[in-house]
Every structure is written in structure tokens, then in C-alpha cells.
Amino acid sequence: MKDRIFKTVIYIFLSVWAVIVLFPFYWMLLTSVKSYSTYNAEYIPKFFTLSPTLENYSSAFTTVPLGGYFLNTIIFTLVTTGVMLIVTVLSAFAFSRLEFKGKNLVFTLFLALMMIPNELVIITNFVTITNMGLRNTFTGLILPSVTSVFYIYLLKENFEQIPNELYKAAKVDGTSDMKYLLKVMVPICQPTVVTIVILKVIECWNSYVWPRLITDKQAYFLVSNGIQEIRENGFGRDNIPAMMAAVVSISTPLIILFLIFHKKIMAGVSRGGTKG
Amino acid sequence: MKIRLEHLTKRFKSRDKNGADVVAVNDFTFEIPDGKLIGLLGPSGCGKSTALNLICGLEEPTSGKIFFDDEDVTDQPPEKRGVGMVFQSYALYPHLTVRKNIMFPLGNLKGDQKLTKEEMNKKAEEAAKIVQISELMERKPREMSGGQQQRVAIARALVKQPRVLLLDEPLSNLDARLRIQTREEIRRIQTSTKITTLFVTHDQEEAMSISDLIVVMKDGIVNQIGAPQDVYDEPVNLFVAKFLGTPPINVFDGKIKGGKVYIGEDFITDIRVKEDKEVKVGIRPEGFILSDEGTMKLNVAGIEVMGRDTILVADHDGAENRIRAVVAGDDAKGIRHGDTVKAKIRKGKVFVFDATSGERLGTEA
Numbered sequence: 001m002k003d004r005i006f007k008t009v010i011y012i013f014l015s016v017w018a019v020i021v022l023f024p025f026y027w028m029l030l031t032s033v034k035s036y037s038t039y040n041a042e043y044i045p046k047f048f049t050l051s052p053t054l055e056n057y058s059s060a061f062t063t064v065p066l067g068g069y070f071l072n073t074i075i076f077t078l079v080t081t082g083v084m085l086i087v088t089v090l091s092a093f094a095f096s097r098l099e100f101k102g103k104n105l106v107f108t109l110f111l112a113l114m115m116i117p118n119e120l121v122i123i124t125n126f127v128t129i130t131n132m133g134l135r136n137t138f139t140g141l142i143l144p145s146v147t148s149v150f151y152i153y154l155l156k157e158n159f160e161q162i163p164n165e166l167y168k169a170a171k172v173d174g175t176s177d178m179k180y181l182l183k184v185m186v187p188i189c190q191p192t193v194v195t196i197v198i199l200k201v202i203e204c205w206n207s208y209v210w211p212r213l214i215t216d217k218q219a220y221f222l223v224s225n226g227i228q229e230i231r232e233n234g235f236g237r238d239n240i241p242a243m244m245a246a247v248v249s250i251s252t253p254l255i256i257l258f259l260i261f262h263k264k265i266m267a268g269v270s271r272g273g274t275k276g
Numbered sequence: 277m278k279i280r281l282e283h284l285t286k287r288f289k290s291r292d293k294n295g296a297d298v299v300a301v302n303d304f305t306f307e308i309p310d311g312k313l314i315g316l317l318g319p320s321g322c323g324k325s326t327a328l329n330l331i332c333g334l335e336e337p338t339s340g341k342i343f344f345d346d347e348d349v350t351d352q353p354p355e356k357r358g359v360g361m362v363f364q365s366y367a368l369y370p371h372l373t374v375r376k377n378i379m380f381p382l383g384n385l386k387g388d389q390k391l392t393k394e395e396m397n398k399k400a401e402e403a404a405k406i407v408q409i410s411e412l413m414e415r416k417p418r419e420m421s422g423g424q425q426q427r428v429a430i431a432r433a434l435v436k437q438p439r440v441l442l443l444d445e446p447l448s449n450l451d452a453r454l455r456i457q458t459r460e461e462i463r464r465i466q467t468s469t470k471i472t473t474l475f476v477t478h479d480q481e482e483a484m485s486i487s488d489l490i491v492v493m494k495d496g497i498v499n500q501i502g503a504p505q506d507v508y509d510e511p512v513n514l515f516v517a518k519f520l521g522t523p524p525i526n527v528f529d530g531k532i533k534g535g536k537v538y539i540g541e542d543f544i545t546d547i548r549v550k551e552d553k554e555v556k557v558g559i560r561p562e563g564f565i566l567s568d569e570g571t572m573k574l575n576v577a578g579i580e581v582m583g584r585d586t587i588l589v590a591d592h593d594g595a596e597n598r599i600r601a602v603v604a605g606d607d608a609k610g611i612r613h614g615d616t617v618k619a620k621i622r623k624g625k626v627f628v629f630d631a632t633s634g635e636r637l638g639t640e641a
């Protein structure tokens with residue numbers, strides 16, 4: 001009896017929580033299907049609409065070149081994540097497996113970098129990239145985010161869990177370091193690697209401040225900048241429904257990605273959490 | 277193929293500046309004959325694993341040379357030496373199936389040694405057959421028992437048809453019954469493949485039971501090499517005598533007086549040593565014969581019946597520890613706790629050692 005009451009309370013609580021969490025998504029979808037005039041006519045926004053329309057979606061893609069931004073974002077995300085993966089895996093390997101002078105010192109300095117807030121780094125990055133003449137280039141967009149101290153740290157900790165004897169066994173069989181890394185270490189740490197990739201994809205997809213700073217040509221805009229542009233394109237007022245339509249279009253790929261990989265993400269996060 | 281070590285030495289530099297270096301392997305000079313199973317035996321930390329790592333090439337020696345037959349392999353990397361190695365924790369790749377684990381070493385072959393997928397598969401299956409795990413090929417390591425994993429590890433070491441098989445405490449993760457089974461398995465595999473095999477263990481019983489030859493080492497130094505029975509019967513020093521045998525040898529403080537060995541007042545045996553001095557006397561548990569003519573008096577502290585034989589637990593003033601003597605069950609009948617019994621000492625079961633150096637003294641006359 002007591003159990004049941006307890007369970008009921010828990011479920012009620014969870015349901016309320018779910019509603020709170022999901023409501024913004026609903027609001028976003030709802031607004032995106034209200035026409036611009038309906039939206040502006042509602043003095044107090046309604047919780048539903050009787051005349052859904054897709055016109056916002058077409059205007060989102062026509063008023064600004066959202067399709068082009070999508071392409072830019074995909075390129076940016078793929079290249080950044082790919083390069084980041086190579087950099088992260090190799091440096092985690094170096095820190096966990098190789099012996100070199102000053103290894104601990106370098107790693108400590110690396111960790112110390114984590115203490116510096118991102119916002120501070122952005123300023124120096126901006127100066128550096130501008131001085132290198134890389135404004136309005138993909139290189140300039142991508143370069144600052146191809147490494148991540150935290151992911152290197154996470155992966156290094158994971159690599160170090162792999163017993164030393166495995167390495168010795170591989171060496172006796174004449175396995176090269178590279179092959180050992182790719183065929184043994186990475187597969188064993190696959191959940192973490194997958195997690196890192198997904199988190200990075202999300203980060204890239206959502207990145208806003210850096211692309212906004214380093215690009216001022218439309219040819220290099222990412223979707224996040226696109227949203228801002230749509231908003232500013234309203235007839236004297238913010239075109240909120242069109243913006244919401246853009247937001248829905250942009251979030252959908254990520255949500256699909258999450259739904260496909262959510263088991264792996266959860267496994268990786270919880271593993272990384274307890275061990276790292 | 278025989279292995280020859282010449283003055284092989286490995287010195288580990290101490291991490292802190294003032295600490296002493298560790299000489300894990302100290303001036304190893306001996307030969308391991310072709311096709312034999314050799315047990316490398318010694319207490320924990322004596323340098324067994326280091327010796328093995330030197331032979332397989334995972335560690336570089338500080339000085340000295342290693343020969344496989346007449347080929348100097350000292351500077352060769354592991355894969356050139358043609359060694360197979362089995363580790364204490366098996367070191368199987370957890371994400372690969374048994375088949376892939378066994379095939380892994382073959383994937384590293386280069387040049388004209390390169391094999392096709394089918395050839396690799398065939399070799400893996402042959403190796404699996406030798407260790408009798410053919411029906412487990414598609415399992416992952418974590419889906420198998422310790423003993424099965426151990427066999428996979430052996431199969432993986434065998435698949436390259438190594439010239440030398442090295443096993444580093446391959447049985448220490450197994451429970452007692454599986455241990456005995458698996459060690460016989462290793463013996464069987466070694467006999468059928470005739471690969472020169474070096475087997476590391478700190479368990480003397482294990483080494484004695486399956487080795488053709490045992491190498492007893494302590495603190496990086498080889499103390500004695502020989503057939504298990506010979507080493508047991510003729511230990512060169514107190515350490516070797518103590519290390520071999522269950523129950524362990526009984527050690528007493530004794531003295532030599534006029535060519536005779538005494539423990540306290542009890543005469544033990546004659547010895548061909550002229551000068552009188554303090555000594556350590558070791559008597560194997562099976563070296564006691566209960567008899568009224570016996571010259572050694574034991575105070576019985578207990579009786580342990582073990583089927584045919586009986587272990588007599590006793591005290592003696594000169595003994596370092598409680599004495600354990602294995603006697604025939606019939607002789608021990610009627611003996612109780614608190615009795616004093618007399619024992620004769622069997623020739624060949626008593627050894628006399630220098631009290632300070634532990635070296636064996638004179639052979640008894």
C-alpha cells in the first residue's frame with residue numbers, strides 16, 4: 001500500500017517534470033505553425049492553434065539562404081568533429097601510453113587550461129585568428145575548436161584503465177603502436193569515443209558566439225547565425241514564427257541523432273562519470 | 277630450440293635519488309635445453325617476470341646476451357624472436373571474439389609471411405583444437421570461465437608457431453582444482469608441440485609437478501638448476517631447501533662437534549666437516565622414522581591424519597618452527613598430544629647448512 005502511494009507520487013512528480021521539460025518544445029512547434037498575422041493578433045498567446053500553416057517554413061528558407069547555412073554547418077560540424085577526434089585520440093594516447101620528458105608538467109598545464117573560462121579564451125582566439133588573416137574562412141571557424149582539454153582528459157583516463165598486459169601481449173605479437181591504438185584501445189573505449197563525438201557534434205551544431213564573431217559574410221554563416229537573421233527580417237517587428245520554424249528545422253537533425261544513439265550516449269556518460 | 281643466457285643482467289634505476297637500484301635479474305648464465313618445460317621458480321618480487329620479459333624482448337637487458345640456438349637475439353624486437361607469451365591475467369582483447377583474439381598475431385605478419393583470411397582462420401582453428409576450445413570460437417572473453425580464457429591465451433600464443441613459449445604465472449588466477457587441471461593441460465600441450473617452454477610460478481608444487489627442469493631464483497640470483505627431484509634431494513642452500521616441499525622442511529639450530537651433528541643434545545647424523553661450528557639443520561618431513569632406537573626426542577603437539585600417512589606435529593627446543601613429520605599411520609597409532617617420542621633420521625633427508633651463509637655443508641657420511 002505504502003509502496004503504491006510512493007510510486008504514484010513519484011509518477012506524478014515525473015509527469016509534471018516531463019511537462020515542464022517538454023513544454024518549450026511544444027511551444028516552439030506550436031509557434032512555428034502559427035501564421036505571422038495570427039501570432040501577432042494574439043495579444044495573449046494561445047496554447048493551441050486551429051489553423052496550422054507551413055508558410056513559416058518556406059519563408060524561413062527563402063528570406064535567408066538557410067539551406068546554404070545548413071550546408072556550412074554540416075561541413076563545419078563534420079570537419080571539426082573529425083579533426084577533433086584525431087587530435088583527442090592521439091594526445092590521449094600520448095599522455096596515457098608514451099613516456100616522454102615533461103609529460104606530467106604538460107598534462108598539468110593542459111588541465112590548468114580547463115580553469116580558464118571559455119569567454120576569456122574567445123577574445124585571445126579572436127585576436128589570433130584575425131592576425132592570421134583567417135576571418136571569414138572555414139579554417140578560422142574550425143581551428144579553435146579542434147581540440148578539447150576535457151575530452152583528452154576523459155579519454156586518457158579511459159585509456160589508462162586498459163591493463164598494461166594487453167599492450168605487452170600486443171607488442172610480443174609485433175603490433176605497432178598505431179595498430180594497437182586503433183584496433184584495441186579505441187574499440188575498448190568505444191562508448192567514451194562515441195560520447196565525445198556526439199557531444200562535439202551537438203556543440204558544433206549549436207555554436208553561436210564564435211561563428212558570429214569570426215564571420216561577417218553570409219557565405220560562411222552557420223544556422224545559428226541564420227536564426228538571428230530571420231528574426232531581424234520581420235516587417236518592423238521580430239518574425240517570431242519564422243524564426244521558430246527555422247529553430248525546428250535546425251533542431252530536428254540533432255534530436256534524431258540523439259534518439260538513435262541515446263543508449264550509447266547514456267552508457268558513455270555514466271561510464272565516463274564514474275571513472276573519470 | 278635451446279635458449280642460452282650469458283651474464284644476463286637487468287638493473288632498474290631507483291625512482292628516488294637516494295634509493296638503491298634494483299637488480300631484478302643478476303648475471304643469469306645458463307642454458308635451457310631444446311623442447312623441455314622449464315619452471316622458473318622463486319618468491320614474489322625475485323625477478324621472474326623481468327627474466328621472462330628479457331627473453332621475449334619486452335625489456336632490454338642492462339648487460340649480457342640472449343641466444344636462441346646460436347642466434348644472438350639480444351637486440352631483436354619481440355616479433356622477430358618468434359616467442360609466444362601468456363600473461364597472468366590472460367590479456368585477451370575484451371572486444372574481440374575468441375577467433376579474432378587468436379587471429380590477432382597473424383594479422384601483424386608482413387611481407388611474404390602475410391596470410392589470407394582463410395589461412396588465418398585455419399591456423400586459428402588448429403590452435404584452438406590443440407587447447408580444446410574449438411566450440412567456443414565465437415564467444416567473447418567475458419563469456420568464458422577463467423580456465424577457458426587461459427586456454428584462449430595459450431592458443432593465441434601458439435598460433436604463430438613460436439620457437440619459444442613463455443608463460444608468466446599462467447595459473448595464479450584459477451581456483452585450486454582448475455589449477456591442477458590446467459597445469460596438466462599445459463604439460464600435455466607442451467609435450468605434443470615440443471616447444472621449448474619457460475613457465476614462471478611462485479608455487480613450488482606447480483613447478484615440481486610439471487617441469488623437466490626447475491630454476492630456483494631469489495633476489496635476482498639463480499640459486500639452483502636441476503631436475504625437480506634432484507633439486508629436492510640435493511638443495512644447495514637453506515633457501516632452496518626451504519622453498520621446495522610441502523609440508524616445508526623442518527629447520528633446527530644445531531652444531532657440529534667432532535664430525536657429528538647435534539640438535540641440542542640429540543645426535544642427528546655424521547658429517548665430513550672437521551671444524552666445530554654452529555649450523556642450521558634441515559630435516560624433510562618424511563625424514564623421521566619413529567623408533568625406540570631413535571636419537572631425536574620430539575614432544576608431540578598434535579596428530580593430523582591424512583589417509584595412509586599421518587602428520588605428527590611436534591616441538592623441539594632447537595626448532596625454528598613447529599615440526600611437521602610425515603610418518604606411517606601404523607607407527608603413529610596410540611600417540612597422543614603431550615607424549616615424547618623418539619625418532620631416527622632417514623639418511624638423505626637431512627641437510628646441514630652454514631648458520632650465517634646458508635650454504636650447504638659437507639655431504640653426510
Ligand SMILES: Nc1ncnc2c1ncn2[C@@H]1O[C@H](COP(=O)(O)OP(=O)(O)OP(=O)(O)O)[C@@H](O)[C@H]1O
Nearest residue numbers: 288289298300319320321322323324325326327478
Ligand atoms: N619497471 C620497473 N621499474 C623499477 N623496478 C621494477 C620494474 N619492474 C620490476 N621492478 C622490480 O624488479 C623486481 C623484480 O620484479 P618482477 O616483476 O620481475 O618480480 P616477480 O618475480 O615477477 O614477482 P611476482 O611473483 O610478484 O610477479 C621487483 O623488486 C620490482 O620491484
Ligand SMILES: [Mg+2]
Nearest residue numbers: 324325326444
Ligand atoms: Mg611476476
